[in-house]
Amino acid sequence: MSSIAAAWRRLPWWVEPVSVVIVLSVFGLYSFAIVSFLPGEYKEYLSPFYSPPIPHPDWMPDFITAPMFIIWMPLGFRATCYYYRKAYYRAFFWDPPACQAGAQEREPRKAENYRGERAVFVLNNVHRYFLYASFVVLAFLWYDTVLTFFPGGSFGVKVGSIIWLANVVLLSTYSLSCHSLRHIIGGNKDCYTCVRGGNTRRKLYNGVSRLNLQHPQWAWFSLFSVLLTDIYFRLIQAGVIPDLTILG
Ligand code: FES
Numbered sequence: 001m002s003s004i005a006a007a008w009r010r011l012p013w014w015v016e017p018v019s020v021v022i023v024l025s026v027f028g029l030y031s032f033a034i035v036s037f038l039p040g041e042y043k044e045y046l047s048p049f050y051s052p053p054i055p056h057p058d059w060m061p062d063f064i065t066a067p068m069f070i071i072w073m074p075l076g077f078r079a080t081c082y083y084y085r086k087a088y089y090r091a092f093f094w095d096p097p098a099c100q101a102g103a104q105e106r107e108p109r110k111a112e113n114y115r116g117e118r119a120v121f122v123l124n125n126v127h128r129y130f131l132y133a134s135f136v137v138l139a140f141l142w143y144d145t146v147l148t149f150f151p152g153g154s155f156g157v158k159v160g161s162i163i164w165l166a167n168v169v170l171l172s173t174y175s176l177s178c179h180s181l182r183h184i185i186g187g188n189k190d191c192y193t194c195v196r197g198g199n200t201r202r203k204l205y206n207g208v209s210r211l212n213l214q215h216p217q218w219a220w221f222s223l224f225s226v227l228l229t230d231i232y233f234r235l236i237q238a239g240v241i242p243d244l245t246i247l248g
Contacts, residue, residue, distance in 0.1 A: 052144075145168050173222070
């Protein structure tokens, strides 16, 4: 892994912002297409974009689909994430495009002109509320994970259930490594022995801090896992690949 990171650092500075633009654009367009036009419920699985499944009210126009009531939570969580903010400010706005010498000179807006985050970016200040909302969605995803191990009502393990489980583990790890969570759990305390449950909070804080060190990796791994899980289930549904049974 470290040799991959070292090789990545040797690439020209513009490779990272261009890669971020491509990956986030593909993810954004794919998510929009899934929740707008495509079905999300299969024989045994749900699309991860459709959990929890909710009914579409009759009075609601058809162009507003039921998963749109859900997807704003995980998407808002990612869009306001401290790491993604750094990534897309650099990639989309070149603000600055990279740290390397030379790249900063290409920054279109100079640092002395910075006036804080305005307009839609003001939402970045409510990241912790998107965190709370995302934990609600995660709880449903874990419930759906259990269901994937009971196809037809009895216990069984398929490749699809393992993929769903891996996806939810990565999403949970991404959420648990959040900077805001680290602050809420213990980063906002100067003295653990002065607060109730201080020892437990200190241990939780240390655990979140360990995960937090790799937050960028969890951000990308969990993003790719959502995409791949959805694509895998669509291939099963289309009959392109079988969902192999491991147990049951
Ligand atoms: S800082 Fe990235 S999810 Fe909170």
